[in-house]
Amino acid sequence: MKKILSRIFLLLLFSFVFFAAQSQQRFPKPEFESGYEQPTPTTPEPRSAGMEWADVFVLLAVLSMASWLAIKKRSRKGMIWLSLFTLIYFGFYREGCICSIGSIQNVALAFFDSGYKLSLTVLAFFLLPLIFALFFGRTFCAGACPLGAIQDLIVINPVSIPSWVRKTLDFFPYVYLGFAILFAATGTDFIICRYDPFVGIFRMNAPYIMILLGVAFLFLGMFFARPYCRVFCPYGVLLNWMSKFSKWHMTISPAECIKCKLCEPSCPFDAIEIPVNEKERTESSVRKNLKRFSFYLVLIPVWILAGGFALSKAHVFLSRANPTVYLAEILITHPELKTDTENLDIQTFLESGKSMQELVEEATLIRNKFRRGGWYLGGFLGLVLGIMIMNQFTMRKQEIYEPHKGNCFSCARCIDYCPVEKKK
Amino acid sequence: MDQEAKIKLSHQIMIISGIFSLFVASLLLFNFWHMYKNDPVESKALKAMVEQLSSDPGNEELITEIRNYDLLARKAYFTSVWQVNTGSYLLLFGGLIFALALRINTDLRKKITKPEGSNEKLFPARIKAHRWLLVSGGVIIALSLWAGFGSKNYLKSYSPQEIAALPDEGIEVVQIVEESSPNAIDPETIPETNEAQNEELTEQPESPANPDARVNKIHFGFEDFRKNHNTFRGPFGQGISFHKNIPTNWDATSGKNIRWKVATSKPGYNSPVIWNDKIFISGADKTTRMVSCFNRNNGQLIWEHEVKDIPGSPATPPKTTDDTGLAAPTMAVDGYFVYAIFGTGDIIAFDLDGKRIWARNIGVPVNHYGHSSSLMVWKNKLIVQYDTGKGGRMLALNTETGEAVWDIKRDNLISWSSPVLADVKGKIQIITSADPNVAGYDIETGKELWKIACMMGEVAPSPGYYNGMVYATNEYAILAAIDPSVPSILWENDEYLAEVSSPVAANGILIVATSYGVLVAYDAMTGDKYWEHEFSNGFYSSPMIADGKVYIIDMGGITHIISADKTGKIIGQPELGEDGFALPAFAEGRIYLRTNTSLYCIEEE
Structure with missing residues (x-):
């Protein structure tokens, strides 16, 4: 009963935050008729370069601290306090921006658009967690990511989900990553930032649908721990790749694993590798798996081609997310909107002096980029899917309990469950 | 602790x-x-x-x-x-x-529990995972293909020539002559007729068999219009029909006095128009616009044509409200051609046999409800009142070619009313009502002859004309009786004001119907109230006077038939069983009623 009440309460809590955000800017500006001049709107100055580097320094310090806490100190408590600091600093104080997850888009745009200058601090935010992951595992997720921190602190009664569901869901971060890069590379949108479910909570202001999404993620996160990190986070894909090669990854046991199974329920993210039951590895099962493995290996090029064709085919639909393409099409299909003085996009275009012909040409170029990008994106997703399917029929030997290097967030929960003492 | x-x-x-x-x-x-x-x-x-x-x-x-x-x-x-x-x-x-x-x-x-280990079988789980991964991939590919094949690339349909012609106005006229035959007519060669000639013209064929005949055709006059029901609210749009022996009793549910009923292919709030044995309606939904012609004796569909392939016509129609739609304006027929206008700004002309003559788009209207002003026709001019969010405008199009004879800007805001024609001292005037002016125009030149500022708000009721007087009204404005020769307001009243329904005057009385169900009659000359009736349903449709009676259909589909005199006696209240918005059309002892789904012919046995 208490659990139900507490869950209802939490839902209520965040619903009110949503209402608070929605209530902003409802009142129209007064219309003055007595000579009063409306103040000219000004754009806030960007954060000074010094402060930007201070952020990089804080990130570096937090990453170092998280790596030390996970690998050397092996302290879950320390990690919780560090998460709280990250939540306050990078979450509520820096309002979720700048963040390493979103920096993927800046890097992608800089890579495809020579006119876009990538700031060094943004590059640092992109690279530092990856470098740390390459050596120490995903300690960024454990203590330096505000999105991870807000979800981690709300994990109350996590349930373990079947491995087939997890493995299927593992595909979706790749999809999100692919689309984020496509949209950023074409100069369309930074969808990771636009659809960041928690930034509205950090800022106490966002479109109501985003606040609602954030609340939904937090509510879900009480039972399905860190849903955003596990099902959507595009940066998690890169961290996963790096972390798989990490040299000094956190371990559950400080010494030799005694296979006591005590740590097995400790991970709310199901990121502990469990020893394989050798009885399942019969000769016939191995032969069957080999056949399937070979079949799906041959099928990978088909997946790549099918994905590329399908996504490139969808380029007309996808490119409508681009404001230039959207504007051009809306003016072609609804020319009467040119007289709509309340449509700021259209009025801005009309005042720019740019001709309709130029707009359509620009939109066509962008649409062509989407067609090419569709081939790359579809091919990439086809490749990932092909490999993931193929991997279902491989089996590594697993004899002890240890964290899955790619999926483990290095949160250090499991450490407290291990009875093995460190050898002096 | x-x-x-x-x-x-x-x-x-x-x-x-x-x-x-x-x-x-x-x-x-x-x-x-x-x-x-x-x-x-x-x-x-x-x-x-x-x-x-x-x-x-x-x-x-x-x-x-x-x-x-x-x-x-x-x-x-x-x-x-x-x-x-x-x-x-x-x-x-x-x-x-x-x-x-x-x-x-x-x-x-939390209590320490005995670790039991995972019961999940490795291989079956992986088989399941691989299946779901296949499904995920399949879904993404299917969705992409669906999005790909279902999306039209509008950038390819962009034509620089079209836009080049209209750099400042945004969207304007893209005129075509669909059938650019060598027989195209110089309108100046068409002889104008007088009333005497009209008498002789009534037996002329409804459509020339040979297109060449159009070159020398003689336009039908008011007497011919009287014998038909060629525009919104009848001849000249004045709300008066000259037909006799009109039925007063029917019941659509039992089929009593229903001569025939046919389903219409597309919805529309326009009213039927009639020329001889043919009855015409238009209809539209979000994808298709249609003009239909029926045999008015048996309801048989004679022809039906989709209105499409009109340069300048928007690929996606403008948004309209459900109570207006894209086919609110009533068509017009002049004995040779039938004309239709839609909420997209498309105007099209067919001959009475259904042959497309010309089509053009006069600019997509900026109109938050949807365009509803009906067409009027007189001799070689098709009159289009086109008051939109861009301001007031009126055009006269050559009925043979669709070219603009004149195209004027009007000093008023957007409106939804229709023009009315009136013979004022031997000259035909176009009379319009909008915010703020009720005005009269010379039909030959489009020149404004008079105006009087007395309307306000979103004007939908069309003016009435009777005995040299103009009657205009709108909700939140006034009911004004105007003498256009001065011009001045002879009398005004604000007790009952119409929101959509247009006033009509005949036999010395003026009838006004409100959207909240009141039907009221005044002395047309003095404004003294003769009678009023309150009904449970409101009126969007307008009253017509025929055979000495007022016919008006309410929003519930009940036709109220009341004697058009000082007594206001209710003669009948027959029902259709469907919502009613359009006006009845009359011909030779019959009533034609149109709903959103059906067309009825009513005749007393």
Whole structure:
């Protein structure tokens, strides 16, 4: 009963935050008729370069601290306090921006658009967690990511989900990553930032649908721990790749694993590798798996081609997310909107002096980029899917309990469950 | 502190923070409810004062009062916003404490369980995973293909030539002559006829068999129009029919006196028009616009053509409200051709056998309800009242070619009313009603002959004309009887004002129908009220006077038939069993009624 009440309460809590955000800017500006001049709107100055580097320094310090806490100190408590600091600093104080997850888009745009200058601090935010992951595992997720921190602190009664569901869901971060890069590379949108479910909570202001999404993620996160990190986070894909090669990854046991199974329920993210039951590895099962493995290996090029064709085919639909393409099409299909003085996009275009012909040409170029990008994106997703399917029929030997290097967030929960003492 | 004490403490913190948060949440809820109920932006008092100001613009005291009220409302609003913001932070603080305490409490209460290991079989799980991955990939590919094949690339349909012709106006006329035959007519060669000639013309064929015949065709006159029902509200749009022996009793449910009933292919609020044995309607939905011709004797569909391939026509039709749609304007027929206009700005002409003659788009209307003004036709001119969000405009198009004979800007706002034709001292005038002017125009040149500013708001009722007088009305304005020769308002009244329905006058009485169900008759010359009836359904349709009776269909599909005299006796109230918005058309002892789905012919046995 208490659990139900507490869950209802939490839902209520965040619903009110949503209402608070929605209530902003409802009142129209007064219309003055007595000579009063409306103040000219000004754009806030960007954060000074010094402060930007201070952020990089804080990130570096937090990453170092998280790596030390996970690998050397092996302290879950320390990690919780560090998460709280990250939540306050990078979450509520820096309002979720700048963040390493979103920096993927800046890097992608800089890579495809020579006119876009990538700031060094943004590059640092992109690279530092990856470098740390390459050596120490995903300690960024454990203590330096505000999105991870807000979800981690709300994990109350996590349930373990079947491995087939997890493995299927593992595909979706790749999809999100692919689309984020496509949209950023074409100069369309930074969808990771636009659809960041928690930034509205950090800022106490966002479109109501985003606040609602954030609340939904937090509510879900009480039972399905860190849903955003596990099902959507595009940066998690890169961290996963790096972390798989990490040299000094956190371990559950400080010494030799005694296979006591005590740590097995400790991970709310199901990121502990469990020893394989050798009885399942019969000769016939191995032969069957080999056949399937070979079949799906041959099928990978088909997946790549099918994905590329399908996504490139969808380029007309996808490119409508681009404001230039959207504007051009809306003016072609609804020319009467040119007289709509309340449509700021259209009025801005009309005042720019740019001709309709130029707009359509620009939109066509962008649409062509989407067609090419569709081939790359579809091919990439086809490749990932092909490999993931193929991997279902491989089996590594697993004899002890240890964290899955790619999926483990290095949160250090499991450490407290291990009875093995460190050898002096 | 021992374990039990910790559990107790965390429990107490949980309760205190929970109660605190619920209290703050309740206050916030009350605040929201209060803001919702007393939305200063929607304040009735403020609106009433602003409305009062529009009729008394120089009232300084009222202006000060409005400003003070506005300031007060803003203060109240921003105080509420502050309360919401502060409350949100308090709630967040309370919620965090509660969540933390709950988590500690849950952790402390956890009991050590014996590890049992996973029961999940490895291989079946992987087989399942691979299947779901296949499904995921398949879904993404299918969705992409669906999006790909279902999306039209409008950039490819862009034509630089079209836009080049209209750089400043945004969208304007893209005129075509669909059938650019060598037989195209010079309108100046068409001889005008007088009333005497009209008498001889009534037996002419409804459509020339040979297109060459059109070159020398003689236009039908008012006498021919009287024998038909060629435009919205009958001949000249004046709301008077000259047919006799019109039925007064029918019942669509039992089929009593229903000669025939046919389903229409597309919905539309336009009324049927008639020429000889043919009856015409138009219809439209979001994808298709249609013109249909039926045999009015047996309801048989003679021809039906889709209106498409018109240069300048928008690929996606403009948004309209459900009670207007894209086919609200009534067509016009002149004995040779039948003309239709749609909410897209498309105008099309067919001959009476269904051959497409010309089509053009006169600019997509900026109209938040949808274009509804009906067409009028006289001799070689098709009159289009085209008042949109861009301002007032009226065109006369050459009925043979669709080319503009004249195209004028009018000094008024957007309107939804239709023009009326009137023979004023031997010259045909176009009479229109819009905010703010009721005005008369020379049909030959489009020159404004007179105007009088007496309307306001969203004017939908068309003017009435009777015995040299013009009658105009609109909700929130007045009912005005205008002498156009001065021009001046002879009398006015604001007791009952029509919102959509147009006034009609004949036999010395003026009939006005309101959207809230009142039908009222005045002395057309003095404005004295003769009678009024209140019905349960309102009127969007307009009254027609035929055979000495007023015929008007209400929104519930009941036709009210009342004697068109000082007594206002109710003669009949037959029902259709369907909602009614269009006007009846009359011909040779029959009534033709159109609903959104059907066309009825009514004749007493």
